[in-house]
Amino acid sequence: xxxxxxxxxxxxxxxxxxxxxxxxxxxxxxxxxxxxxxxxxxxxxxxxxxxxxxxxxxxxxxxxxxxxxxxxxxxxxxxxxxxxxxxxxxxxxxxxxxxxxxxxxxxxxxxxxxxxxxxxxxxxxxxxxxxxxxxxxxxxxxxxxxxxxxxxxxxxxxxxxxxxxxxxxxxxxxxxxxxxxxxxxxxxxxxxxxxxxxxxxxxxxxxxxxxxxxxxxxxxxxxxxxxxxxxxxxxxxxxxxxxxxxxxxxxxxxxxxxxxxxxxxxxxxxxxxxxxxxxxxxxxxxxxxxxxxxxxxxxxxxxxxxxxxxxxxxxxxxxxxxxxxxxxxxxxxxxx
Amino acid sequence: xxxxxxxxxxxxxxxxxxxxxxxxxxxxxxxxxxxxxxxxxxxxxxxxxxxxxxxxxxxxxxxxxxxxxxxxxxxxxxxxxxxxxxxxxxxxxxxxxxxxxxxxxxxxxxxxxxxxxxxxxxxxxxxxxxxxxxxxxxxxxxxxxxxxxxxxxxxxxxxxxxxxxxxxxxxxxxxxxxxxxxxxxxxxxxxxxxxxxxxxxxxxxxxxxxxxxxxxxxxxxxxxxxxxxxxxxxxxxxxxxxxxxxxxxxxxxxxxxxxxxxxxxxxxxxxxxxxxxxxxxxxxxxxxxxxxxxxxxxxxxxxxxxxxxxxxxxxxxxxxxxxxxxxxxxxxxxxx
DNA sequence: TCTGTCATGCAAAACGATTTGGATACGTGA
DNA sequence: TCACGTATCCAAATCGTTTTGCATGACAGA
Numbered sequence: 001x002x003x004x005x006x007x008x009x010x011x012x013x014x015x016x017x018x019x020x021x022x023x024x025x026x027x028x029x030x031x032x033x034x035x036x037x038x039x040x041x042x043x044x045x046x047x048x049x050x051x052x053x054x055x056x057x058x059x060x061x062x063x064x065x066x067x068x069x070x071x072x073x074x075x076x077x078x079x080x081x082x083x084x085x086x087x088x089x090x091x092x093x094x095x096x097x098x099x100x101x102x103x104x105x106x107x108x109x110x111x112x113x114x115x116x117x118x119x120x121x122x123x124x125x126x127x128x129x130x131x132x133x134x135x136x137x138x139x140x141x142x143x144x145x146x147x148x149x150x151x152x153x154x155x156x157x158x159x160x161x162x163x164x165x166x167x168x169x170x171x172x173x174x175x176x177x178x179x180x181x182x183x184x185x186x187x188x189x190x191x192x193x194x195x196x197x198x199x200x201x202x203x204x205x206x207x208x209x210x211x212x213x214x215x216x217x218x219x220x221x222x223x224x225x226x227x228x229x230x231x232x233x234x235x236x237x238x239x240x241x242x243x244x245x246x247x248x249x250x251x252x253x254x255x256x257x258x259x260x261x262x263x264x265x266x267x268x269x270x271x272x273x274x275x276x277x278x279x280x281x282x283x284x285x286x287x288x289x290x291x292x293x294x295x296x297x298x299x300x301x302x303x304x305x306x307x308x309x310x311x312x313x314x315x316x317x318x319x320x321x322x323x324x325x326x327x328x329x330x331x332x333x334x335x336x
Numbered sequence: 337x338x339x340x341x342x343x344x345x346x347x348x349x350x351x352x353x354x355x356x357x358x359x360x361x362x363x364x365x366x367x368x369x370x371x372x373x374x375x376x377x378x379x380x381x382x383x384x385x386x387x388x389x390x391x392x393x394x395x396x397x398x399x400x401x402x403x404x405x406x407x408x409x410x411x412x413x414x415x416x417x418x419x420x421x422x423x424x425x426x427x428x429x430x431x432x433x434x435x436x437x438x439x440x441x442x443x444x445x446x447x448x449x450x451x452x453x454x455x456x457x458x459x460x461x462x463x464x465x466x467x468x469x470x471x472x473x474x475x476x477x478x479x480x481x482x483x484x485x486x487x488x489x490x491x492x493x494x495x496x497x498x499x500x501x502x503x504x505x506x507x508x509x510x511x512x513x514x515x516x517x518x519x520x521x522x523x524x525x526x527x528x529x530x531x532x533x534x535x536x537x538x539x540x541x542x543x544x545x546x547x548x549x550x551x552x553x554x555x556x557x558x559x560x561x562x563x564x565x566x567x568x569x570x571x572x573x574x575x576x577x578x579x580x581x582x583x584x585x586x587x588x589x590x591x592x593x594x595x596x597x598x599x600x601x602x603x604x605x606x607x608x609x610x611x612x613x614x615x616x617x618x619x620x621x622x623x624x625x626x627x628x629x630x631x632x633x634x635x636x637x638x639x640x641x642x643x644x645x646x647x648x649x650x651x652x653x654x655x656x657x658x659x660x661x662x663x664x665x666x667x668x669x670x671x672x
Numbered sequence: 673t674c675t676g677t678c679a680t681g682c683a684a685a686a687c688g689a690t691t692t693g694g695a696t697a698c699g700t701g702a
Numbered sequence: 703t704c705a706c707g708t709a710t711c712c713a714a715a716t717c718g719t720t721t722t723g724c725a726t727g728a729c730a731g732a
Contacts, residue, residue: 008718019682024720031721034680051455055394056718059687064391074420075619080411087410087437096456098434101423119387120432228623257623264625283411284620287564287593289600344688355712360690367691370710392688395717 007048016044027052058121066096067310068117068145069303070110071128074101077282078252078299079128082150085303086126093311095123102130104195110136118143124310126150126303129196132157146313148306151196154323160309161323162302166197169295169328170204170249171211173277176330177247178212183275183336185217187245189234189255191226198223201251201279220245224255231258239266239274246274247336253278253285256292260335275336291333298326343384352380363388394457402432403646404453404481405639406446407464410437413618414588414635415464418486421639422462429647431459438466440531446472454479460646462486462639465532468493482649484642487532490659496649497659498641502533505631505664506540506585507547509613512666513583514548519611519672521553523581525570525591527562534559537587537615556581560591567594575602575610582610583672589614589621592628596671611672627669634662 013020018037025031026041033041044050058064069086071079079099087097102113114136117125124146127137132149137157140147147159154161177183188205191198202221209216222237224230231250235258238245250256256278260270268274270290278285278294285292305324349356354373361367362377369377380386394400405422407415415435423433438449450472453461460482463473468485473493476483483495490497513519524541527534538557545552558573560566567586571594574581586592592614596606604610606626614621614630621628641660 009720010718020719021682021721022680025681028720031681032679037680051451053395053718054456055391055400056687057720058391059389059395059689059718060720062687074423075413075416077411077413077416080413080416083435084410084437091436091452094452096434096452098432099419100427101420115387116427116430116432120390284623287620288623289625345690346688356689357691357712358710361711364690367711368709373710389688392717393690395688395719396690398717 007050009050009052012041012044012048012050015048016040062121063123064121065094066098066120066122067124067126067307068120068122069097069099069126069128070102070113070117070130071099072102072104072130074099077284078280078297081299082128082303082306085300085305086307087303089304089307089311095311098122104130104192108133111139114139118145121145123314124148126306126310127159131195146310148309150302150306154321158321160313160321162305162309162326163323164197164297164302164326164328166200166297166328167204167207169297169330170201170279171208172204172328173279173293173295173330174205174208174249175212176332177249177275177277177336178208178214181247181271181275181336183247185220185243185245185247186214187217187220187238187248188222188251189231189238189248189259190221190223190251191230191255193223195226198226198251205249217245226252226254228254228258228261231255232261233258235259235262239268247271247277248274249277251279253280253282253292253294256294256335257284257288260288260290260292271334271336277336281331286333290335293331293333293336295328295330297328301326343386345386345388348377348380348384348386351384352376398457399459400457401430402434402456402458403460403462403643404456404458405433405435405462405464406438406449406453406466407435408438408440408466410435413620414616414633417635418464418639418642421636421641422643423639425640425643425647431647434458440466440528444469447475450475454481457481459650460484462642462646463495467531482646484645486638486642490657494657496645496657498638498645498662499659500533500633500638500662500664502536502633502664503540503543505633505666506537506615507544508540508664509615509629509631509666510541510544510585511548512668513585513611513613513672514544514550517583517607517611517672519583521556521579521581521583522550523553523556523574523584524558524587525567525574525584525595526557526559526587527566527591529559531562534562534587541585553581562588562590564590564594564597567591568597569594571595571598575604583607583612584610585613587615589616589618589628589630592630592671593620593624596624596626596628607670607672613672617667622669626671629667629669629672631664631666633664637662 009020013023026033026038083099090097102109122145126148129151141158149161151163206216222234224234256276259276263270278292281294281296285294345356349359362369362374419435426433438445458481462484465487477494485497487499542552558570560570592612595612599606614628617630617632621630
């Protein structure tokens with residue numbers, strides 16, 4: 001009849017014929033315990049199904065063994081992969097992961113969500129791609145939680161950073177479009193203006209064009225939203241201009257999928273008449289047809305790296321802020 | 337310089353000139369406090385940025401204000417929607433949600449993950465669609481956590497249940513295929529045999545055929561896995577039979593997307609030469625072309641219902657086990 | 673034999689909240 | 703004046719761990 005969730009450390013101590021101190025020491029290994037005693041204790045733990053109460057432990061140790069991930073949209077597949085990556089390495093270390101959504105729509109939800117999280121005394125927080133205010137970052141840092149920011153620059157605030165080589169990735173993609181495929185008039189559809197990682201991706205597009213000696217067509221860059229709907233609107237705008245593009249480079253895959261929609265509606269052959277490219281390589285990118293040529297943004301690996309940074313900090317690493325940048329690779333499918 | 341995360345209830349009491357008891361009472365409202373005192377305390381809380389320590393509170397109250405969701409695959413969009421639904425209503429109640437993945441591959445991970453969760457003393461657990469053993473369910477129930485199971489029957493174990501009307505949904509879909517669209521030889525591609533909700537969906541398919549006076553073609557039902565790859569394999573098997581089907585009904589959308597792949601490879605017009613249907617209506621279902629005719633499985637609403645059930649229990653509802661079943665609606669797109 | 677070192681194990685003091693059983697003061701009715 | 707509610711507030715016990723400072727026994731070196 002064990003496992004009723006009610007067995008306490010004193011019960012284990014009684015069963016093993018030792019004091020609670022000794023039980024604690026064999027569990028934590030913080031002081032030596034003779035092999036014989038250790039065996040008796042471990043046996044009692046097993047028999048009784050003892051699991052330390054996390055509240056009591058946390059009260060004493062001031063740790064919750066919990067880390068959080070905050071993202072703007074929990075259903076976005078990129079964020080899901082991120083969460084999976086963090087979860088995997090955190091779980092292996094006995095850390096629980098909670099992922100929270102702080103929608104960017106209807107006002108700044110971020111401070112409220114962050115308030116909930118700091119109230120929970122999380123050991124660490126991974127902050128997904130936001131236009132986070134400096135005050136938000138300081139709130140986290142001030143709460144005692146270690147912080148890892150995603151997709152921004154190290155100088156922007158406290159904590160460590162992991163980000164992808166967005167600019168380089170996009171530059172490689174556009175270079176491929178003009179160099180190997182010979183597209184001539186290349187448009188750009190961005191997400192919300194000013195929201196990362198839109199800026200860096202646009203920068204990569206601009207650089208590649210400049211390197212190739214092409215003029216950067218200012219009239220062929222539009223900013224909408226990082227959604228399929230945004231892609232539809234953006235593509236429509238671009239195709240309705242006097243001199244429409246023969247290729248559109250999109251700031252993410254969802255936008256590209258929206259662009260594919262309008263191409264199909266208008267009977268435009270892709271990639272013959274119009275090339276379309278995405279960014280991120282979410283699952284859906286290879287499900288649509290034509291399959292998207294895009295850049296793989298290693299979301300899961302980003303999550304893993306972030307979790308590893310966090311764990312290093314929790315293990316006492318007090319070195320200077322670190323930044324890990326992951327390379328991005330273009331994957332050629334049929335849409336361009 | 338407040339908000340340093342170190343302010344305790346005694347600090348608030350001192351600042352307000354009252355005892356800690358009184359502070360606790362104005363916060364919890366468990367005993368009356370005069371308006372003047374209340375105001376002073378609330379002001380102090382605000383000024384100091386006091387947030388109660390969850391470990392200390394949890395130790396005393398034996399609650400963690402945390403609920404968990406366990407799913408086989410955290411990146412599956414259906415599960416993501418589920419999580420979003422739970423999260424939304426839990427968050428509004430001040431509950432934190434943790435979602436855990438217990439992969440069905442490489443052996444039974446479920447017991448291990450469940451062990452981690454019961455060690456955390458969660459207040460409630462929502463258990464996604466698994467082939468969960470009775471022992472697993474009893475483990476949860478025995479840990480003191482309230483349990484909501486998804487997609488199974490109420491009689492199968494402890495806790496409440498929320499499930500979709502899978503059988504009816506599939507019956508409606510197949511009825512549409514034979515009645516309105518006139519398909520004659522309809523195959524079925526299932527996921528892993530014996531894993532919910534495969535059985536119910538197959539049952540719906542069978543019933544619809546029987547109702548229409550059709551023979552149920554035993555040779556046209558194959559079981560693979562709930563993935564795109566599974567769909568590819570299943571469709572190939574079906575199309576290579578002596579008398580191939582003119583329509584394939586798939587147990588979920590990913591399978592259907594795989595089936596679409598092989599139709600495209602073989603140059604089969606969909607839906608002219610072969611109809612393909614899915615189930616769940618994940619985002620990708622409307623992104624592929626032809627867009628999938630499928631059945632919408634209201635994942636987010638399922639999540640909301642589950643969270644509401646949990647909260648009722650946490651609020652003291654000790655009534656008999658409850659079961660909420662949500663209707664499923666077929667959505668007609670172009671693939672059938 | 674005496675002293676000093678290890679190796680062990682224990683008792684008791686935190687950790688920061690909630691909650692119970694009184695205390696205090698103030699009216700009120702007899 | 704006395705007894706008795708009522709409205710407020712407080713002191714102290716409690717939740718289940720971890721961890722610090724000692725106590726004990728064994729053993730070695732002098």
